[in-house]
Amino acid sequence: MGEWDPRRFRSNLILDGEGENEDDLVERRVTIGDTVLYVVKQIDRCVMVTRAQPGLDRDLDVLRTIHRSRDSTLAVGAVVITPGRVAEADEVTPA
Secondary structure, eight states: OTTSOGGGGTOSOOOOSOSSOGGGGTTEEEEETTEEEEEEEEEEOOGGGGSOBTTBOOOTHHHHHHHHHHTTEEEEEEEEEEOOOOOTTOOEEEO
16 A cells, blocks of 8 residues: 555555565465465456545545556455454464
């Protein structure tokens, strides 16, 4: 997410960027805490990331940058295989 405010993307989990790239996790199981997820796909970003949010101004450059540098995707979508707890310091472990 670079320098962008994470609230703009309405993510459920935000990884710190160390370790594997999130794109490399697509079609893999991952464990975070005692939760197991299956990473289904990359997320295509739409105009919603440019809209003003509470505490954030409208920013058209967000989507332009995502289109130009990431082929319109930013983040990944996953489904829960095994529900559990996830804590702030938990590591993402690909299976």
